[in-house]
Amino acid sequence: MDIKTTQHGVIIGRFQTPELHSEHIKLIQYVLDRHEKVILFLGVSPTLANKKHPMDFITRKYMIEEQFGISKLTIMPLSDNKSNEIWSKQLDSKIKEVFPLGSVTIYGSRDSFIPYYFGVNKTLELQPDVFVSATDIREVASKKVISSSEFRAGIIYSVYNQFPVVYSTVDVAIIKDDEILLGQKLGETQWRFIGGFVDTTDESDEVAAKRETLEETGLEVADLEYVCSMQVEDWRYRGIKDRSIMTRFFKAKYIFGCPTPQDDINALKWFKLTPELENILVEEHKKLFKKLINV
Numbered sequence: 001m002d003i004k005t006t007q008h009g010v011i012i013g014r015f016q017t018p019e020l021h022s023e024h025i026k027l028i029q030y031v032l033d034r035h036e037k038v039i040l041f042l043g044v045s046p047t048l049a050n051k052k053h054p055m056d057f058i059t060r061k062y063m064i065e066e067q068f069g070i071s072k073l074t075i076m077p078l079s080d081n082k083s084n085e086i087w088s089k090q091l092d093s094k095i096k097e098v099f100p101l102g103s104v105t106i107y108g109s110r111d112s113f114i115p116y117y118f119g120v121n122k123t124l125e126l127q128p129d130v131f132v133s134a135t136d137i138r139e140v141a142s143k144k145v146i147s148s149s150e151f152r153a154g155i156i157y158s159v160y161n162q163f164p165v166v167y168s169t170v171d172v173a174i175i176k177d178d179e180i181l182l183g184q185k186l187g188e189t190q191w192r193f194i195g196g197f198v199d200t201t202d203e204s205d206e207v208a209a210k211r212e213t214l215e216e217t218g219l220e221v222a223d224l225e226y227v228c229s230m231q232v233e234d235w236r237y238r239g240i241k242d243r244s245i246m247t248r249f250f251k252a253k254y255i256f257g258c259p260t261p262q263d264d265i266n267a268l269k270w271f272k273l274t275p276e277l278e279n280i281l282v283e284e285h286k287k288l289f290k291k292l293i294n295v
Helices: 022-032 057-068 084-098 134-142 149-160 205-217 275-280 283-293
Strands: 008-013 037-044 073-079 104-108 122-125 165-176 179-185 194-197 220-232 243-256 265-272
Touching (some): 008 022, 022 037, 037 057, 037 084, 057 073, 084 104, 165 205, 165 283, 205 220, 205 265, 220 283, 243 283
Parallel strands (some): 008 037, 037 073
Antiparallel strands (some): 165 179, 165 194, 220 243
């Protein structure tokens, strides 16, 4: 099929940059110059506002329309799918709805959809003149603060259009014979269990619990035993309805090492494990302690 005789053009991309860069513009203009009508499908992730997909569909649609107008260009969302076959069928169906007659060529650029497309339409990958990294552009944009009402409104829009977040944490009751190790943060008079946030690199809650123990105390522990999970009423998120903390609480056996306060822990101390210990704990850990002594 000769591209010049193809009636309709289709572009698929994400365009996740604060403004269209030079290769974006070349791609879109190339297709517009060769076809009577063009659909531009913007890939839409099932997750909201992450580093790879920071902007929603409508924000990117407005950005492209500001540059190219709407006379020849129809911009539509295209949802991601874990199945390339289903995604391809959905794409072909959407194209057929807009272009029921005539031939179609689908265009992509570097690292495009083409290897994952199993549909019926012709595809063409356009090679860029220069390499432009959208990831690098986003990284630069993330560090740039602009003093304007539009910038501040954009921050508010981004936060309001996220899913509610439940932060995952772990807490550990480190046991040595009839004693338990507790930590104290700078400026606090009460004591707490060792713990912290689960990292994205932690393979499990158990791995996170061991890592936090090592980071905050320098100790090695073993024989982790799950005690309970519960929502922690952390003062930092009090009154914030779309943020909360859910902790997984473990009991662990002390193996070896000298307790050394590290990270955000200012002091460490062994205590006799008795019910009265609840009185010296921070408020958010008292419920955890009750679960521990009733195991």
